[in-house]
Amino acid sequence: MKKTYLITPTLIQSWQYWFNYDGENEESVHSSFLNTLQRIKTQTTCAMQNGIDFEEKIMSIAESSILTDCEINLSPHNEIAKIVKGGLFQVPLKKQIDFDDFNILLYGRADVIKFDTVFDIKFTSKYELGKFSNSVQHLLYMFCADLEKFSYLISDGESYWKEDYFINSNNVRSQLISKINDFIIWIFNNEKYCNIFKEKWITSEN
Amino acid sequence: MSLISKPSELLNKNAQNTVLAGLIYGEPGVGKTTMALSAPNPLLIDFDNGLKRVNVQYQKDSVQIKSYKDLIDVLQSTDLENYDTIVIDTLGKLIDKMGDYLSINNPKIKQSDGTLGMKGWGSVKIEFQRLLRSLTDKNKSVIFVAHAKEDKEGETTKKRPDVPGSSGKDVIKELDFMGYMSIIGGKRTIDLMPNECFHAKNSIGIDGFLEFSKLNGVNDFLTTQIFEKYSSTKAEEMSLRLKYDILIEIIDNAIDSLNTIEDVNDYYKNKYQQLEKVYSSYEYERAKMLKRTEKLGFKFNKESKVFE
Numbered sequence: 001m002k003k004t005y006l007i008t009p010t011l012i013q014s015w016q017y018w019f020n021y022d023g024e025n026e027e028s029v030h031s032s033f034l035n036t037l038q039r040i041k042t043q044t045t046c047a048m049q050n051g052i053d054f055e056e057k058i059m060s061i062a063e064s065s066i067l068t069d070c071e072i073n074l075s076p077h078n079e080i081a082k083i084v085k086g087g088l089f090q091v092p093l094k095k096q097i098d099f100d101d102f103n104i105l106l107y108g109r110a111d112v113i114k115f116d117t118v119f120d121i122k123f124t125s126k127y128e129l130g131k132f133s134n135s136v137q138h139l140l141y142m143f144c145a146d147l148e149k150f151s152y153l154i155s156d157g158e159s160y161w162k163e164d165y166f167i168n169s170n171n172v173r174s175q176l177i178s179k180i181n182d183f184i185i186w187i188f189n190n191e192k193y194c195n196i197f198k199e200k201w202i203t204s205e206n
Numbered sequence: 207m208s209l210i211s212k213p214s215e216l217l218n219k220n221a222q223n224t225v226l227a228g229l230i231y232g233e234p235g236v237g238k239t240t241m242a243l244s245a246p247n248p249l250l251i252d253f254d255n256g257l258k259r260v261n262v263q264y265q266k267d268s269v270q271i272k273s274y275k276d277l278i279d280v281l282q283s284t285d286l287e288n289y290d291t292i293v294i295d296t297l298g299k300l301i302d303k304m305g306d307y308l309s310i311n312n313p314k315i316k317q318s319d320g321t322l323g324m325k326g327w328g329s330v331k332i333e334f335q336r337l338l339r340s341l342t343d344k345n346k347s348v349i350f351v352a353h354a355k356e357d358k359e360g361e362t363t364k365k366r367p368d369v370p371g372s373s374g375k376d377v378i379k380e381l382d383f384m385g386y387m388s389i390i391g392g393k394r395t396i397d398l399m400p401n402e403c404f405h406a407k408n409s410i411g412i413d414g415f416l417e418f419s420k421l422n423g424v425n426d427f428l429t430t431q432i433f434e435k436y437s438s439t440k441a442e443e444m445s446l447r448l449k450y451d452i453l454i455e456i457i458d459n460a461i462d463s464l465n466t467i468e469d470v471n472d473y474y475k476n477k478y479q480q481l482e483k484v485y486s487s488y489e490y491e492r493a494k495m496l497k498r499t500e501k502l503g504f505k506f507n508k509e510s511k512v513f514e
Contacts, residue, residue: 088486088493115450116443116485129366129375129407130400147486149411161379166411 004096004103006203009137011036012183016136019186037193039200051123054155055111058121059089076160080121080153083162087114093144094205097180104180105203108141117149118142127154127161138165139176148172224437225342226410227380228428229297230396231352231367232387237394240264241387242293242349244427249289251277253299256351264425266293274300274307281340292341297350297377301370304333322371331376338380349428354386354404365404382409383432385416393417410436450484457481457491461498470504470513 018033035042044052054077061081091110096103112119118141124131131154132138138150142165152163167175187194224246230238239256242248243266250257250268257268267289269280277300280286294300308329309316315326322330341348352367365386369377378384384407385396399414400406408414412435418427460477464470478495479488499506504513 088489091486091489091493093489113486113489115447127375129378129405133400134402145486145489146483159376159379161375162409164407164409164411166408166414 002098002102003198004105004203004205005197005201006105006107006205007180007183007201008107009135009140011201012136012140012179015183015186016179034196037196037200047125050157054123054157055121058084062087063089076155076157079160080155083151083153084112084114084119084121087112087119091145093118093141095144097177099184104184105205106140106144106176106180108137108144110141110145113145113147116147117151118145118147119151119153122152122154124154124156127156129161130163132163136176136179139167139172139179142167143172143176224433224440225345225347226382226433226436227338227342227348227350228432229350229352229367229378229381229384229407230387231354231365231384233354236387236389238351238387239293239295240421240425241394241396241427242295242351244425244429245291245293245347245349246429246433247288247290248293248349249286249291250293250295251280251300252295253303254296254351256295261421263423264421271303274303277303281337281344286344286346289346291347291349293349293351295351296368297352298368298370300350301330301334301377304330304337305370308333327371330371334377335380347433350381362402364402367405378405378407381407383407390417393419411439412436446484449482450487453481453484453487454490457487457494461491461494464498465502467504467513470499470502474513 014033014036018029021029023029032042057077058081061077062085089112091113092107093110094105094107096105110118111121118138120137120141122132132152138152142148142150148166148168150165154161154163187197230241232238239250240260243250243260243264248266250266251271252268253271255270257265269276271277271280281292286292305315305322305326309322309326312329315322315329317323317326338348352369354365355368356363356365366374367378367384383398384405385398386404386406387394387396389395394417396416397404397414398406398408398412398416406414410432412432416427416431418431421427460473464473474495479491481487481491499513506512507514
């Protein structure tokens with residue numbers, strides 16, 4: 001029976017970041033990738049906590065019934081809450097891709113799904129237009145959910161921006177498979193990393 | 207006048223009723239103003255004297271603007287009723303004039319060197335939002351034209367619209383689409399999909415890469431390739447949304463009526479995720495089922511694949 005390995009956007013992004021990194025902190029970037037590969041839970045950093053707090057605040061506003069028109073323009077929290085209100089929160093998404101010798105189970109957890117759109121809420125200290133255009137996250141989530149719209153809802157606490165991605169299902173599949181293939185080819189050609197991957201990312205789920 | 211519309215007439219009518227805010231930017235000479243004037247029934251607000259560079263046969267009605275106050279006057283006049291799209295050429299000049307106008311009323315928003323400070327850019331952002339809102343309230347689309355500017359990002363350069371000061375991303379936030387226009391292999395192209403070479407925005411869900419050949423007496427590219435396509439996408443979405451709403455009602459009724467363990471297992475075995483999937487209806491059904499079974503105190507056994 002073929003084995004099944006899990007792949008998440010975090011794993012791919014962490015690998016891509018290290019693989020393409022050309023700066024002075026190579027060691028720390030590599031170590032961060034190794035932690036992800038070994039599925040080691042790292043301590044929550046201040047930036048991570050800010051993101052968690054931001055998301056929780058939005059969820060609590062969106063789930064409450066007190067969101068009124070006059071509140072909407074007060075803060076990015078309210079503007080984002082207005083967009084996601086009525087959606088499904090924290091939706092697990094998965095889809096299997098079969099390779100010759102093994103299967104890959106793509107897995108992610110969408111912050112919100114509403115009608116035809118997957119939403120991801122991002123908190124960042126600095127936002128530049130198109131910041132997430134190379135991310136594998138929107139491809140993986142759209143593919144797993146069979147939806148063709150994805151929006152990043154981004155805030156620095158002061159303002160909010162929306163980055164939309166619309167890709168038809170054929171494009172999503174081919175773009176995603178190409179990114180997954182790059183990772184698979186690389187990892188199966190690097191024994192040290194491959195052994196960790198096979199040990200830590202094997203799954204019995206399907 | 208006939209009450210019957212042909213599909214193409216209807217599409218054109220819908221396109222005229224479609225209100226969009228977009229931006230086209232690119233290098234000088236690629237034909238940005240001509241392209242912007244291919245939007246439905248446009249009026250050119252000409253800050254940049256751009257009309258003279260448009261081939262005479264494609265020129266449209268225009269207003270030469272000297273100050274932001276001139277624009278406010280035009281936008282308040284009844285003449286505007288005759289147009290569906292307002293083309294503002296260029297966005298950079300509009301922002302400059304807006305800043306000048308706001309600082310006349312409130313000189314404190316300018317710094318000692320005459321440039322706008324943070325407060326000034328904040329005022330510009332608010333005024334820009336107000337301008338867009340006033341146009342959309344009047345059911346007018348807006349197409350901005352901008353020059354391209356290069357940003358250094360490490361060793362690479364990335365093109366973005368030339369918008370003064372810190373207003374760029376706040377302005378772009380308000381737009382439905384933003385395309386980089388260029389000439390590739392002799393053909394003019396507009397790309398709405400962002401990549402490592404240029405900024406772009408596509409919140410309207412149409413094909414991101416648009417290519418067009420020579421104009422042959424008709425300049426309607428934006429009307430047919432963006433406004434009409436968006437309008438037909440919207441119509442398709444509306445019909446799917448209706449289908450989705452009906453499915454959700456069916457799912458709600460079915461799951462709310464489950465009370466016993468037998469009901470739940472029967473539903474899970476024979477009906478769960480069996481309906482047509484429209485948008486996120488399967489995810490909705492999953493969440494609904496989870497909530498219902500939790501309420502009833504049943505748990506799913508992953509081994510036996512039944513609720514207990």
